Amino acid sequence: MRRRRKTVEVAVIRRLLTFAICAIALIGFLSVHIYVAPLHKLSRLHLKNHNRHTTHREDVTDDEIKSSIITEQSSKRNFSRPESIKARFISDYKKNEIQYQSSASEYINNTHEQVPAHFSTNPSSKLNVTSKTPDFDKLWKPPPNRNFVPCVNPNPNYTPSLESRGYLLVHTNGGLNQMRAGICDMVAIARIINATLVVPELDKRSFWQDSSKFKDVFDEDHFINALSKDVKVIKKLPKGISGLTKVVKHFKSYSGLSYYQKEIASMWDEYKVIRAAKSDSRLVNNNLPPDIQKLRCRACYEALRFSHKIETMGKLLVDRMRSYGLYIALHLRYEKDMLAFSGCNHGLSASEAAELRKIRQNTAYWKVKDIDGKVQRLKGFCPLTPKEVGILLTALGYSSNTPIYIAAGEIYGGESRLASTLGSRFSMLMSKEKLATKEELKPFMNHSTQMAALDYIVSIESDVFIPSYSGNMARAVEGHRRYLGHRKTISPDRKGIVRLIDKIGRGAEKDNRQVYEKIIEIHKTRQGSPRRRTGPATGAKGLERHRSEESFYENPLPECLCQRDPSRRR
Numbered sequence: 001m002r003r004r005r006k007t008v009e010v011a012v013i014r015r016l017l018t019f020a021i022c023a024i025a026l027i028g029f030l031s032v033h034i035y036v037a038p039l040h041k042l043s044r045l046h047l048k049n050h051n052r053h054t055t056h057r058e059d060v061t062d063d064e065i066k067s068s069i070i071t072e073q074s075s076k077r078n079f080s081r082p083e084s085i086k087a088r089f090i091s092d093y094k095k096n097e098i099q100y101q102s103s104a105s106e107y108i109n110n111t112h113e114q115v116p117a118h119f120s121t122n123p124s125s126k127l128n129v130t131s132k133t134p135d136f137d138k139l140w141k142p143p144p145n146r147n148f149v150p151c152v153n154p155n156p157n158y159t160p161s162l163e164s165r166g167y168l169l170v171h172t173n174g175g176l177n178q179m180r181a182g183i184c185d186m187v188a189i190a191r192i193i194n195a196t197l198v199v200p201e202l203d204k205r206s207f208w209q210d211s212s213k214f215k216d217v218f219d220e221d222h223f224i225n226a227l228s229k230d231v232k233v234i235k236k237l238p239k240g241i242s243g244l245t246k247v248v249k250h251f252k253s254y255s256g257l258s259y260y261q262k263e264i265a266s267m268w269d270e271y272k273v274i275r276a277a278k279s280d281s282r283l284v285n286n287n288l289p290p291d292i293q294k295l296r297c298r299a300c301y302e303a304l305r306f307s308h309k310i311e312t313m314g315k316l317l318v319d320r321m322r323s324y325g326l327y328i329a330l331h332l333r334y335e336k337d338m339l340a341f342s343g344c345n346h347g348l349s350a351s352e353a354a355e356l357r358k359i360r361q362n363t364a365y366w367k368v369k370d371i372d373g374k375v376q377r378l379k380g381f382c383p384l385t386p387k388e389v390g391i392l393l394t395a396l397g398y399s400s401n402t403p404i405y406i407a408a409g410e411i412y413g414g415e416s417r418l419a420s421t422l423g424s425r426f427s428m429l430m431s432k433e434k435l436a437t438k439e440e441l442k443p444f445m446n447h448s449t450q451m452a453a454l455d456y457i458v459s460i461e462s463d464v465f466i467p468s469y470s471g472n473m474a475r476a477v478e479g480h481r482r483y484l485g486h487r488k489t490i491s492p493d494r495k496g497i498v499r500l501i502d503k504i505g506r507g508a509e510k511d512n513r514q515v516y517e518k519i520i521e522i523h524k525t526r527q528g529s530p531r532r533r534t535g536p537a538t539g540a541k542g543l544e545r546h547r548s549e550e551s552f553y554e555n556p557l558p559e560c561l562c563q564r565d566p567s568r569r570r
């Protein structure tokens, strides 16, 4: 009898508990539901926030959505941007500049290492994350950095700028990130051949058709001053030396020290001005003296800074992105040129595939014309599609209201493709066009290099960076994030991902969760933690050997990142 009463009591308690759990779950569901507002609602919500009408946030009606689209411009103008935030950024910027100048002036001191101050030391530490979920660490925590810190000071017997034997003019080529790497290499080359470097000219003829000059994109004076102990840099060839002998030279790609010391430096006997016709991949990745490698890092991560105008706008975008919380920067290389060049047409309509094929046929400098997109994709050579990226992010556990910054030019298929693929899983897709007003973006709009620089800044400062393809931008940002303290960078295993995703498509896996777990598994070692740069592919010879190496700027370890205290190795 007593025993029976006890079981009844237990049953009642169990029912109460079940009810309580259900209630909590329901509340949780509702609050998530409120959060998962589509983009256009979002700015509306902000507007309401500002106007202190926050009580009925969940009751956004369709009419309001429509009116919010119409008033988008006005709501954007208000949107998360009290003037004080702007002012704070500008003053932070100035403060950093002063800090940086003092550290730059004593950089020959080996005992004094620090992260350059113009990027924050730890992006997530700025935020007060109060609602840590159980998955928080898995999703956002940077990988262990095992005490690796920048070590870019030259060794004690490094001589300040050597006597110049002539002038090095540089014509850079490619988009922003290819030019960046080329400029840093040319600094090192100028040092090797004892040249005075004239501030490089940016590429105006490439695919990107941008008329920007060096000083529009980079801080020219800072570049010159920061390198003053390494290489003499001047703004232009001095006047009145027109009688000097000049030569235009294509430096051999992936060349080492002896090529520059012998073959190129011997040209000083005949010429006083050497003009490098191209800047990309002219210097080998490995087997250079440590002082030259460290100089490449000082050039790229300390001397080469964006112009004040770009830095200020970049910080503003970062600040607006942060107002949504921790965020992912997604480099979605799903742009027309990329797809046409690579022949990747998975998920496209027949007419889109035909359009891309035609572009490829008609572009003379793309040598390979017949490409089987299916084969390329299965080999992992295609950028992930927006849909595939969506599945990847879901598999990794990011919730549908995770703020995502799309770092890209125009997505092929436009906003509607983005909305119907990635947007159906993730509601907070942002971009510079959505975060800033037309008016604010206007100075950058017709300059693809400057627009790319804004994406670069937001990507560097993101809590998590994910590139959908391993191109120049992906490599540059990944390396810079390593340098700044191994910020979390997820490098998708594209080959593994497409195979697993195809399993879901074929229905071969009943439960998506199993596929998701495999996706998590193959990315455990792709989080951006410290490791040595990988060498050439086995069996590769000659140029191919150099080409197959991991790029210096993708991972400047071991030369520019050293372990502070090896005894604390984990």
Ligand SMILES: *[C@@H]1O[C@H](CO)[C@@H](O)[C@H](O)[C@H]1NC(C)=O
Residues within 6 Å of the ligand: 074, 075, 077, 078
């Ligand atoms: C913000 O928007 C509201 C409504 O559109 C407008 O009345 C107000 O003047 C705006 N405030 C600022 C600072 O632009």
Ligand SMILES: *[C@@H]1O[C@H](CO)[C@@H](O)[C@H](O)[C@H]1NC(C)=O
Residues within 6 Å of the ligand: 106, 109, 110, 111, 112
């Ligand atoms: C190098 O740094 C140490 C420690 O910060 C300092 O005591 C020393 O004066 C510095 N030397 C130079 C040449 O700046």
Ligand SMILES: *[C@@H]1O[C@H](CO)[C@@H](O)[C@H](O)[C@H]1NC(C)=O
Residues within 6 Å of the ligand: 128, 130
């Ligand atoms: C962060 O949040 C905690 C708890 O909510 C609070 O006590 C603390 O003051 C906050 N810190 C900052 C810097 O806002």
Ligand SMILES: *[C@@H]1O[C@H](CO)[C@@H](O)[C@H](O)[C@H]1NC(C)=O
Residues within 6 Å of the ligand: 162, 163, 165, 192, 193, 194, 260, 261, 265
């Ligand atoms: C550069 O100058 C240094 C010091 O004067 C000299 O030792 C070196 O051989 C020079 N290098 C070249 C390539 O001229």
Ligand SMILES: *[C@@H]1O[C@H](CO)[C@@H](O)[C@H](O)[C@H]1NC(C)=O
Residues within 6 Å of the ligand: 442, 443, 445, 446
């Ligand atoms: C950008 O270029 C286009 C076409 O060359 C021109 O019509 C437009 O006015 C330019 N916009 C700005 C903001 O300079």
